[in-house]
Amino acid sequence: MQVALKIWRYDSSTGERALKEYEVDAPEEATLLDCLDLIKDRYDGTLAYRKSCRMMICGSCGMRMDGAAVLACKTRMYEIAQAGRVPVISAMGNLPVVKDLVVDMQPFWDKFRAIKPYLEPGYEQPEDGREYRISQEQMNVIHKESLCINCGCCVSECNAMESNPEFLGPQALAKGMRFVGDPRDAATVERLEAYNSEHGIWECTRCYFCNERCPKGVDPRDAIAKLGAESVRLGIDRDMGARHAKWFIRSAETTGWLRETELVPKTQGVVASIKQMRFALSLARHGKVPPPFPPHVAKDVREARNLRKLVRMQDRQGALGHVQGERALERLAHGHAGETLEEIYARPGAAPRPYLPGDETEGAA
Amino acid sequence: MIAKHDVLVVGAGCAGMRAAIEAHDAGADVAMISKLHPTRSHSGAAEGGINAALGNAAEDSPEIHAFDTVKGSDYLGDQDSIEIFCAEAPGDIIQLEHWGAVFSRRADGKLAQRPFGAAGSPRTVYAADITGHVLIQVLWEQVCKREITVYEEFFAWQLVVNDGRCQGVICWDLLRGGLKTLGGKTIVMATGGAGRQYRATTNAYACTGDGMAMALHAGLPLKDMEFMQFHPTTLYPSGVLITEGCRGEGGYLINKDGERFMKRYAPNALELASRDVVSRSEQTEIDEGRGVNGSVFLDLRHLGAERILERLPGSRELAMTFAGVDPIYDPIPVRPGAHYHMGGIATDSDGATELDGLYAAGECACVSIHGANRLGGNSLMETITFGRRAGRAAAEWALSHTTVEVPESAERDAERELRELLSREEGERPWKLREELGQSMLENFGVFRREEGMARQIEIIQGLRERYRNVYVEDKGHVFNSDLTQAIELGNMLDTALCMVTAGLARKESRGAHSRPYDYPNRDDENFLHHSITRWRDGEVELSTAPVRMTKWEPQERKY
Ligand SMILES: Cc1cc2nc3c(=O)[nH]c(=O)nc-3n(C[C@H](O)[C@H](O)[C@H](O)COP(=O)(O)OP(=O)(O)OC[C@H]3O[C@@H](n4cnc5c(N)ncnc54)[C@H](O)[C@@H]3O)c2cc1C
Ligand code: SF4
Ligand code: SF4
Numbered sequence: 001m002q003v004a005l006k007i008w009r010y011d012s013s014t015g016e017r018a019l020k021e022y023e024v025d026a027p028e029e030a031t032l033l034d035c036l037d038l039i040k041d042r043y044d045g046t047l048a049y050r051k052s053c054r055m056m057i058c059g060s061c062g063m064r065m066d067g068a069a070v071l072a073c074k075t076r077m078y079e080i081a082q083a084g085r086v087p088v089i090s091a092m093g094n095l096p097v098v099k100d101l102v103v104d105m106q107p108f109w110d111k112f113r114a115i116k117p118y119l120e121p122g123y124e125q126p127e128d129g130r131e132y133r134i135s136q137e138q139m140n141v142i143h144k145e146s147l148c149i150n151c152g153c154c155v156s157e158c159n160a161m162e163s164n165p166e167f168l169g170p171q172a173l174a175k176g177m178r179f180v181g182d183p184r185d186a187a188t189v190e191r192l193e194a195y196n197s198e199h200g201i202w203e204c205t206r207c208y209f210c211n212e213r214c215p216k217g218v219d220p221r222d223a224i225a226k227l228g229a230e231s232v233r234l235g236i237d238r239d240m241g242a243r244h245a246k247w248f249i250r251s252a253e254t255t256g257w258l259r260e261t262e263l264v265p266k267t268q269g270v271v272a273s274i275k276q277m278r279f280a281l282s283l284a285r286h287g288k289v290p291p292p293f294p295p296h297v298a299k300d301v302r303e304a305r306n307l308r309k310l311v312r313m314q315d316r317q318g319a320l321g322h323v324q325g326e327r328a329l330e331r332l333a334h335g336h337a338g339e340t341l342e343e344i345y346a347r348p349g350a351a352p353r354p355y356l357p358g359d360e361t362e363g364a365a
Numbered sequence: 366m367i368a369k370h371d372v373l374v375v376g377a378g379c380a381g382m383r384a385a386i387e388a389h390d391a392g393a394d395v396a397m398i399s400k401l402h403p404t405r406s407h408s409g410a411a412e413g414g415i416n417a418a419l420g421n422a423a424e425d426s427p428e429i430h431a432f433d434t435v436k437g438s439d440y441l442g443d444q445d446s447i448e449i450f451c452a453e454a455p456g457d458i459i460q461l462e463h464w465g466a467v468f469s470r471r472a473d474g475k476l477a478q479r480p481f482g483a484a485g486s487p488r489t490v491y492a493a494d495i496t497g498h499v500l501i502q503v504l505w506e507q508v509c510k511r512e513i514t515v516y517e518e519f520f521a522w523q524l525v526v527n528d529g530r531c532q533g534v535i536c537w538d539l540l541r542g543g544l545k546t547l548g549g550k551t552i553v554m555a556t557g558g559a560g561r562q563y564r565a566t567t568n569a570y571a572c573t574g575d576g577m578a579m580a581l582h583a584g585l586p587l588k589d590m591e592f593m594q595f596h597p598t599t600l601y602p603s604g605v606l607i608t609e610g611c612r613g614e615g616g617y618l619i620n621k622d623g624e625r626f627m628k629r630y631a632p633n634a635l636e637l638a639s640r641d642v643v644s645r646s647e648q649t650e651i652d653e654g655r656g657v658n659g660s661v662f663l664d665l666r667h668l669g670a671e672r673i674l675e676r677l678p679g680s681r682e683l684a685m686t687f688a689g690v691d692p693i694y695d696p697i698p699v700r701p702g703a704h705y706h707m708g709g710i711a712t713d714s715d716g717a718t719e720l721d722g723l724y725a726a727g728e729c730a731c732v733s734i735h736g737a738n739r740l741g742g743n744s745l746m747e748t749i750t751f752g753r754r755a756g757r758a759a760a761e762w763a764l765s766h767t768t769v770e771v772p773e774s775a776e777r778d779a780e781r782e783l784r785e786l787l788s789r790e791e792g793e794r795p796w797k798l799r800e801e802l803g804q805s806m807l808e809n810f811g812v813f814r815r816e817e818g819m820a821r822q823i824e825i826i827q828g829l830r831e832r833y834r835n836v837y838v839e840d841k842g843h844v845f846n847s848d849l850t851q852a853i854e855l856g857n858m859l860d861t862a863l864c865m866v867t868a869g870l871a872r873k874e875s876r877g878a879h880s881r882p883y884d885y886p887n888r889d890d891e892n893f894l895h896h897s898i899t900r901w902r903d904g905e906v907e908l909s910t911a912p913v914r915m916t917k918w919e920p921q922e923r924k925y
């Protein structure tokens with residue numbers, strides 16, 4: 001098949017930047033990475049990009065296709081080529097470009113290191129000199145976070161990092177959750193204190209772009225939510241963000257809906273809210289917020305309260321309140337129409353039905 | 366020389382990182398050099414697991430593990446090293462767990478262990494189907510904790526041998542450009558495998574045998590290079606590994622007529638016969654015209670969508686992404702592909718080579734615990750146990766010596782060689798040669814080997830080496846010049862491939878992964894129970910032999 005690509009070329013030593021178009025003849029199963037290889041080999045040896053495993057596990061080949069981060073080795077070109085699209089390939093966002101599709105990963109790794117990315121065991125080692133005994137269920141809490149391959153796709157698309165490069169960012173925080181959720185780690189409080197400080201979890205804008213772009217189903221935004229829930233559970237709630245979240249819960253529990261007028265003083269404190277008074281009044285004038293008195297109580301408030309009770313009863317406070325692994329599974333469960341095996345064997349163009357040699361009865365394999 | 370360290374580790378996969386951590390803990394000033402960021406190393410791609418006789422799932426002991434390994438090696442493994450390996454592996458696994466490795470667990474909270482091919486007991490510790498990834502992450506975490514220096518995206522090119530000692534490494538700085546020399550009292554090579562010599566391989570683009578070639582060029586012996594293990598189910602065409610778990614779950618291997626051909630080769634074990642048996646059976650089907658596009662099929666359709674989605678989601682994703690095949694509806698095209706290199710830089714049980722100051726560990730080394738055939742799960746364990754031992758030995762040697770000296774002439778020679786390569790304005794681009802090497806190695810030095818094929822392959826490689834002298838690097842720049850490093854990698858692959866085929870041609874027997882069904886179908890202990898040793902002499906390969914170190918196991922016939 002013919003595959004056409006436009007690639008943003010860039011050379012940091014000269015500062016030159018140009019959008020160049022290439023066309024290659026690639027096999028139908030070719031990925032974006034295969035096409036880049038063909039371009040580099042056949043047309044332009046100066047094209048720069050990272051690669052190694054070509055099987056979605058090393059995290060080398062993050063780049064942007066039409067403005068959204070992808071792993072080049074995970075991106076099949078067949079449908080794109082069939083549709084006659086000419087995608088634009090460029091380097092990942094939020095990281096300085098070194099050359100063509102290669103970015104400087106130093107800021108990424110600096111943040112990684114900043115969250116203390118190693119186990120702080122602290123507990124006494126088992127007396128028999130053997131492994132810690134931990135149930136698989138306990139380990140499942142960090143299943144998704146431990147899938148991260150450090151590719152940077154989430155960081156590339158993070159809106160909070162775009163406006164504030166100091167923000168720890170989705171990858172580092174997901175890694176943080178990997179330790180906070182690990183029953184062997186004894187530094188939970190110190191970690192949460194650190195992740196709650198400036199440029200920590202509460203700076204996330206909840207745009208969910210990181211969940212959307214992560215090629216491994218890590219769901220960093222969910223990890224950040226888990227860190228928030230754990231912080232609140234352990235009383236680490238000085239940050240405005242934490243108080244904001246707590247007020248949501250309190251508000252839902254008491255009246256069954258969000259009391260916006262109280263949100264500001266609860267979150268920012270009384271002094272700050274007085275400063276916001278004029279803004280609040282103008283909102284009220286335009287009907288954007290209801291008058292605070294008398295407080296309106298939702299008809300089905302009991303349901304909201306029961307939900308809270310259930311969470312407490314099941315002891316699913318903190319990170320455990322987040323369902324584990326659902327997106328990673330959902331991602332894979334597409335494309336099956338529920339045919340029987342006979343129907344599958346009878347599909348047009350299907351491969352022959354398997355049989356054991358010497359076995360006379362057809363289909364007995 | 367831009368910097369000096371006590372211990373320099375070249376390579377930052379499982380073996381390299383484990384060595385660096387150990388050297389650091391032994392009190393040495395250590396740094397790692399790696400052409401990839403450490404977590405990008407190919408150790409991360411390992412899926413199945415890592416072997417240690419913990420006995421969590423069933424009765425097991427280091428002795429049983431050792432016997433399995435000796436037998437699996439077709440009696441070519443060095444038994445003293447195997448005994449050390451099996452005895453120390455359990456402690457190393459426990460330590461990884463204490464460092465935070467996210468292994469899978471049993472109901473009683475202990476580490477889970479699964480059965481693996483040719484093992485007398487379920488002793489493979491694992492983390493779902495991402496064992497290598499989990500190991501790479503935990504080692505990288507420990508490297509960060511210790512703040513060990515990493516010369517990241519430094520491409521190691523040549524070893525500096527001075528005064529009868531290995532004292533430095535000359536590297537090309539990928540990100541910034543330029544030759545950079547690093548000095549070390551000891552150097553540990555941990556550069557991984559060389560599967561890229563083959564067109565069909567499970568190995569990453571970075572697995573080009575650089576460390577083996579560097580040692581070879583520095584005059585060191587490479588051992589048992591003819592032994593390349595083929596994995597029976599690598600995806601056509603990309604070569605990505607489809608896990609043995611697919612057959613474990615009940616998948617069928619079929620030829621183009623739908624026949625489950627394994628019935629004719631292994632009537633009892635069928636698809637679950639050992640790796641080498643399955644690879645050879647598939648290759649016979651393909652050679653006799655019952656394949657399609659040089660591959661056969663792994664049929665999972667009868668397992669049903671639910672089971673595939675639940676148990677084998679990773680394999681389904683790989684098949685869909687890289688072959689455009691959804692295994693729920695269509696069988697997966699697979700063929701044998703180069704997977705693991707048993708041979709490498711010859712070392713003793715401490716990773717020491719015959720050159721003072723030079724050590725090696727991991728897939729680039731040959732200790733040798735795998736002999737003629739590696740057991741699944743033993744190589745990850747090898748990277749850890751022998752990575753640690755090499756790191757310890759290198760640190761101890763370094764701490765008892767003071768000087769590091771890299772003569773200017775070494776740097777000047779490298780500079781000149783590089784200029785020559787970069788200043789060539791015309792010639793052949795490397796990719797053509799690389800493709801020809803990959804194709805011809807698969808044809809002539811693959812699962813089956815024939816006298817004529819190997820002889821022809823030596824000529825082909827010599828021809829390619831001749832053409833390599835005029836290879837042309839198009840990128841002349843300094844920043845991320847992967848055109849240059851790919852050219853150097855090609856040279857490394859050509860020279861190591863020459864060692865492999867030379868050693869293979871001389872081994873007139875079938876042993877482990879070296880299979881010659883047409884002229885020498887049997888193992889011949891009388892004449893070939895020895896290691897093959899290849900050295901570089903004036904740009905050509907010199908072949909010799911070395912005895913196998915035996916302790917308590919006499920060779921027996923290998924039957925499963
Ligand atoms: C798909 C796959 C699955 C596998 N599954 C298993 C399994 O389940 N169990 C098992 O036991 N084994 C398995 N293996 C084998 C095992 O993973 C490898 O043998 C082992 O990981 C090799 O580790 P290493 O540290 O020696 O090399 P690698 O992890 O390959 O690391 C090599 C390092 O050297 C660096 N390097 C290389 N050349 C240079 C250079 N010129 N300059 C600077 N740095 C350089 C690289 O950057 C890298 O950091 C598998 C292998 C593959 C390919
Ligand atoms: S959800 Fe938060 S962390 Fe994720 S991309 Fe958006 S701002 Fe960044
Ligand atoms: S969280 Fe996902 S997108 Fe982000 S670095 Fe990890 S694997 Fe990549």
Ligand code: FES
Nearest residue numbers: 054058059061073
């Ligand atoms: S090349 Fe490794 S993730 Fe794409």
